[in-house]
Amino acid sequence: MTAFWAFLLEYKTHLLFGVGLIVGLLAAIHAAMTKRDVRAAIAWVGVVILSPFFGAFLYFLVGINRINRSRRLQHKEYLLQEQVNGKHDETTNIADISGTQFESLKKAGNKLSRFPIWSNNNITPLLGGDEAYSAMIAAIDNATKTIAMQSYIFDNDVIGKRIAQALIRARQRGVTVKVLIDAIGAKYSRPSIVTLFRNTGIDVSLFETHFFTFKMPYSNLRCHRKILIIDGHTAFSGGMNIRESFTSEICRGAPMKDVHFEIKGPLVFQLLLVFFHDWSFTTDEQLIPANWVPKPETLPEANIAARCITSGPDSDISSTHRLIQAACAIAQKHIRIQSPYFLPDQVLLGALNTAARRGVRVDILIPGKNNLYLVNCAMMAQLNQVLDSGCHVWRSNGPFDHSKLFTVDDGWTLMGSSNWDARSLRLNFEVDIEVYDRTFSERIGKHIDGEIEKATPVTLETLKSISFIKQLRNKIIWLASPYL
Structure with a gap:
């Protein structure tokens, strides 16, 4: 045993160099074999070669895609059931609706999206937080069965508290409420809005992953989606987070601008499946559409053809x-x-x-x-x-x-x-x-x-x-x- 320790002490520099070389080589090979973007592959290989130990650790920490793709399959089954049951037929007359050149765009979208194009949607633009937040709160107050809400940022400010209180009121009426917030976005305000939902009966979760034995937010991967679905028939989506800086009330007539959208029609079902995937990925709870979609489903008077396009560092990348x-x-x-x-x-x-x-x-x-x-x-x-x-x-x-x-x-x-x-x-x-x-x-x-x-x-x-x-x-x- 003494000889072994003596050997380690005498050749420790050589051993460290060898271990670093092997670890760095394995990380560089993994990056070269798995990265789709040549720039990303070159960047990671360069980092690993220049700093074998630190570079390999950094690559292992944030460079490897560990996203589970398996749960996508169940959503294809749900979509197929919708079409087999005759609820929603795929829109085919794109040339008549938009123009002949859009037929080829539709074909490209069919290859890129797991969702079909469905008609009979009504989509209303909501300009700024003044229109969007008031419409969202009104819809939450009218909810009778289910609410699914997802946001990148959900600030613990005046507007955030109003929406949180509306969700709490809905839960007190017996509505099922599930809220998903990105783990990074939840830290934009202190204390987090999550503290308001404690002991209210609302299911709240942070979009995050597990790293070894402790929880760790994706340091470089964020869930940037914004979705609110009421009773399976009305949805709100777009680019607007939950922040008071988008309202003229707080910003004295000069709020930040954005455009959000109120949606009715079969597109709501697609947004619901997006939420289901993110919820099950985060919590391992499988949500069933039958418990979230109204029967019979009523279609709006408008006839807009649309579909969801999801993207992320998983099967939907790029x-x-x-x-x-x-x-x-x-x-x-x-x-x-x-x-x-x-x-x-x-x-x-x-x-x-x-x-x-x-x-x-x-x-x-x-x-x-x-x-x-x-x-x-x-x-x-x-x-x-x-x-x-x-x-x-x-x-x-x-x-x-x-x-x-x-x-x-x-x-x-x-x-x-x-x-x-x-x-x-x-x-x-x-x-x-x-x-x-x-x-x-x-x-x-x-x-x-x-x-x-x-x-x-x-x-x-x-x-x-x-x-x-x-x-x-x-x-x-x-x-x-x-x-x-």
């Missing part, structure tokens, strides 16, 4: 990213984009630039004032790459605008929780809705145009007028844009 590519490819006249965080990768930049070179007008609206300083700097460093090809970029005036909207040729719209950045399109769990409807798309297009009329254009001359020091700062921050 689905929204690829759908955006396809939408840019079929565009013939006009692309409108409104995004608070516009940091597309080279693939999406190529799609936009190619569309612009084909003669499609591309309007990109970003905030003049951004709530994330680093993201704003990175965006400014990249705008020349779309301006060079003839895209039009605008910076909105007034309060920060958090809206996430995308329209093509006034016949198709994508809206929801996804931003145009690497975090949303590769790392976060997101839910978006693609809509095939000319009237609805024209309405969203007019909303974006109205904001553009009040916005300030960004040109190549604008970017050149920025001082060299600020340009350098922006470029340095832009280098880290995949991690912002």
Whole structure:
């Protein structure tokens, strides 16, 4: 035994080097074999090689995708039952609804989404927190059976408490209430809103994972979805978190902007399945649609065709990213984009630039004032790459605008929780809705145009007028844009 310890002490440096080499080599091989994005693979291999022990530990901690995909299968069964029972038939007349070029977009969406396109939906835009939160609270107060709520941020502020109290009142009436909040988003306010739900009978859970023997929030993977479903027939979804900063009451007439949506029709069932998946992933509790969907189901008067597009670091990875590519490819006249965080990768930049070179007008609206300083700097460093090809970029005036909207040729719209950045399109769990409807798309297009009329254009001359020091700062921050 003495000889063994003497051997370890004499050759400890060599042994540590050997162990580090083996561990680093295994981590580098795993990254090279499993990463789909060559940039991600190169980055992780570089980190591991340059720092074998720390790099391998960091890769093991946040670089390996451990997301369970198996529970997706049950949702396909639920959707099949809906169609076999004749409740909802897949919409086929896309050319009549939106235009002939959208037939190919639908085919692309069929490959990317596990949901079919269903008609008979009514989707109402809600502008800002004043409209959205009051509608949500009213719907919660009218609930009679079930409420499912999911949010990235649910602040413990004036608005958060009002919505929490409405949920508590519903539970006191005998309504089943389940609330899912992202573990990172729950920390945006102290104390967490979760404390208000203790001993109320409401099931609250934080979207998180297990690491070894202790619980740990996904340090780099976040559930960014925002969903509220009332009695299985009314839903609210979009990009708006639960925060008082979106209301004029608190912000003295100058709140942050956003567009949320009230939804009625079969699309609500799809959103319910998205919530079911996230709930079962987090809690291991299997929820059954029969207990959450009203019978008989009533359809709204409107006839909007739509479906959910889910994305995340699981079997749905890159689905929204690829759908955006396809939408840019079929565009013939006009692309409108409104995004608070516009940091597309080279693939999406190529799609936009190619569309612009084909003669499609591309309007990109970003905030003049951004709530994330680093993201704003990175965006400014990249705008020349779309301006060079003839895209039009605008910076909105007034309060920060958090809206996430995308329209093509006034016949198709994508809206929801996804931003145009690497975090949303590769790392976060997101839910978006693609809509095939000319009237609805024209309405969203007019909303974006109205904001553009009040916005300030960004040109190549604008970017050149920025001082060299600020340009350098922006470029340095832009280098880290995949991690912002």
